[in-house]
Amino acid sequence: MFLKSFSRFSKNMSVFVQKLNPLTGHNDWVIQNEDYDYHQEVARSAFADMLHDTERNRLYEKALKVAIDKIHSLGKKALVLDIGTGTGLLSMMAVRQGADKVTACEAFKPMGQCALKIIELNGFKDCIRVVSKRSTELTVGPNGDLSEKCNILVTEVFDTELIGEGALATFDHAHKYLLEKECVVVPDNATIYAQVVECPLAQNWNKLKDIYNDDSEILLKIPQSIKNCAGSAAVHDIQLSQLPLNSFNTIIPPTPVLRFDWSGKTPFIYERSTINTLKSQLDGTAQMVFMWWELQMDINGDHLLSCAPFWAHPNKQTLPWRDHWMQAVYYLPQEVKVKKDQELHLISCHDEYSLWFNLTTDLKLTKTDYLNPVCNCGLHIAFSRTRIGQLNDSKRNKKYLRILEDNITPQTVVLFLSDGFHYGLVASKLGAKKVYFLDTNLLSRRVLKEFINYNNIENAIVLEKAEDLKSVDLKTVSIVFGEPYFTSTILPWDNLLFLYLRDSIKAILNENVQIFPKKCIVKAVAVKFDDLHKIREPLGECEGFKMKNFDDLIQESSNISDDDVEAQPLWEYPAVALSNEVIIAEIDLLTEHRSILEAQGNVKLEKNLPCNGLALWVEWSLDDTPKGTVTTGPTESIEIGKKIQWDMYTRQGVCLFTSKLAQTLQYHFTFDFKDGNITFKCT
Incomplete structure (x- = not known):
């Protein structure tokens, strides 16, 4: 549903909010908490798995220790600036590792207030100063936010594209105005990796195919304007580790193509391109680039944080799961036919916020080879991947x-x-x-x-x-x-x-x-997710620090702004089936509906494992035969205790909850035909 406008209607801090109802296609006025937008922003800032990422947390602390020891070895006090402190975790780590003074800035004021409470709860009130400002607004001087420039910077301002949250400008400004010349930065630098592949499965998300009948006769041709379109430059973030290894062939193996020096020892460049000349590993068609990045956390290079998929990760045995930093797919503007051992030129580009790639067999490059792809056919603008x-x-x-x-x-x-x-x-x-x-x-x-x-x-x-x-x-x-x-x-x-x-x-x-389809069937299965539940799971403690205030803040905002069911591409998030599939509701599409459809019942758990989610999908019955069923859910029969194979081209619904051992889950489904509202609750 999309916010359109609102007006106050009473004194109890509620508002009328106009939303698009996707079921009816109409804009409805509904009652919402006056601070709905605020609570939605808070809820979306976590529970996300960022603070559940143990490897990330511990590598930051190890790098902080190296930085603080380095400054102390020079006979100086360790003055730490933490940009985007969030819960204050990195600031508290800095104190624990011996920092003499820590200033934490947080532009999002509700989170800044939360950080203050967490810092006090953990006994660091007198050691850390929290400033509710953007780092670019901080002042330095006797009456400033910083009494003097700092000699250590710690920050996490990265996204799947590394630079999409404005990392370049953040580091550049800090070095110019907030840090001593001889400072230490955590992390020290970053490297972008690119792997050129042929992957028909992923190309399905980018290029339309001609349509044939069973006799291989063409029924519908794809317009040349669509076939020749360079597509969208927008990042396609994805859990690459969930792609089957046999679904792609590597044309160019993982290659470092761009390096970003956060230390300030080299100038910050906001736009540039690099060319890597390499040889193809095999005959094939280069279709896209798989991308990820690596952080060198400390000045010595002893601690590395890699976002690589499992086949390229340096620590395959302890591969961390992340939803905040995934990998990405960049589709080449045009497919390139290649031969084994053929010389190829991989072009890697970035501006202040984004990346893009191209591949050519001709080193006589033109300006076009460096341009950010733009959709001119309309398909990539009209539709999601x-x-x-x-x-x-x-x-x-x-x-x-x-x-x-x-x-x-x-x-x-x-x-x-x-x-x-x-x-x-x-x-x-x-x-x-x-x-x-x-x-x-x-x-x-x-x-x-x-x-x-x-x-x-x-x-x-x-x-x-x-x-x-x-x-x-x-x-x-x-x-x-x-x-x-x-x-x-x-x-x-x-x-x-x-x-x-x-x-x-x-x-x-x-x-x-x-009329086709004739019926809509809502189905569900109880599951144990390997990792997805972490995006909503309370922290309790994080690296030995109490996080109750953060959990309370997120829970309150989530209760106000979040629906019980959210959409997720479940093929990216492995889950074991704990029950058989259950029919929640059947909706006849041939008759007129005037009353409320209610359905309630139990999902019986058949496996003695903690349950942390319920997955939902719909099946459309075109006719009364199994061949006429179009599913948005599992593509193979569900087997209890085994991983579920999900349709990769739709998003399923999911209810996430704290892991629990139970024999049954109770659900309540309501479809108000008059208002066009569906509610689903599971306990």
Whole structure:
């Protein structure tokens, strides 16, 4: 749901907030806490697994010890500046390792207040000064935030792209205005690694494929404007370690391509490019770059923090799990055919906040080779990478093709109620008399029209909004077809917008009209996640420091701003099944619904393991046969005690909770058809 506007309506610190209801497609006014935005920001700042990352925490402390010992060996007091202190963890570590004076700055004031309480709770009130400012606003001098410049800087201002949170400007400003010339920085430097690969599985998230029938005859061609598009430069952060090793071939092995010196000994460069000339390891097609980074935590290079996937990680036996620093995929602007031992030139670029890559076999480079890729076809702007992968899912598409082949005649008129369902144009190729598309998203409509023009389809009409259906003689429509998919979808059941669109026109459809899909089934399974639960798990203590105030703050804000179910791509987060799949609710899409659908029951745990989550998904029954089921959940049968294989092209719903041993979980599902609200609770 998206915030639009609000106004106060009472004195009890509540507001009316206008949100888009993804089920009905309407903007609804709902009551929210006045500080909803604030609480949402606090909740999103954690529980994320940052402070559960034991390796990160301990490497920071080890590097702090090296830095403090170094300054003390020079006969100086260790004056530490902690930028972005968060809970105050690194500041308290600095004191524990002998720092003489610590100043911690935190721009987000609620977190700064929390840090003060945690610091006091742990007995460091007199050792650490917390300043609620951005580091670029700090002043130095007798009456300043810092009485004098510091000689040690510790900070964690990194993201999956390393520099996406403004690390370059943060370090640059600190060295110019807040630090002594001969200072020590934790971490000392960083290195970006790039691995060029051929990976058809990942390319499904980037490039659309032509559509064929079972006889290998082409049904729908991808427009050249889409085929030739360089795609989006936006980072695709992903848990690369969950990609099957047999899903990619390495063209160029992991290679250091960019180095960032945080120590201040070299100038900070905000834009640059490097070229690495290397040889291909094999014949193949270079499609993308896998990227990650490594931090050298201390000045001696003894402590390294690597974000590499398991096949390239220096500590394969103790591989840490992180959701705050993942790996990334960068799709090359164009695929490059290569031969084994062929000389290749890998171009690595960055600006102040982002990275991009290119690959060429010709060293005669032009300005174009260095440009940040920009989508000019509209596809990569209209749709998420998950959606592009979904459109390429051949198993899924064959289910739609079978229904269309079985039901289309030369007299058939089809109305598609979905966004961006260009596959529906196959109906025209199969001989339908006329095809209507109701596509409410401007960008996806443009892509759909490009498909229509490129494939010379003359009997397809694209409608922009439900009101436009009034211009259509709906009595002539013989099939109403939904994928269903809508760009407003977050949770799997949000695509029930199809039901509301269908209800809005049912009275003026002919009585013999066929509707697909016929049923929506909500399912669930109890699981034990290896790691995902850490993003919501309270800390209790972190590296020996009490974190109760932080846990309380996050829990309060989460209770106010978070729904019980959130969307996650579960294929990236391994989980063991603890129960059989359970049908939560069945929703008939052929009848009109006026009452509230309620379902409650138990999920019986069949495995004596701690349960920390319940995964949810939906299945769409196109017809009454197993072949006609389109799932957004497991792609193989669930086996208790074994890892679940999830659909990689949708996000599932998940309820996360603190690990518990139990025999059953109790759930309560409510679908208010009138208001278009679904609630789900699990205890």
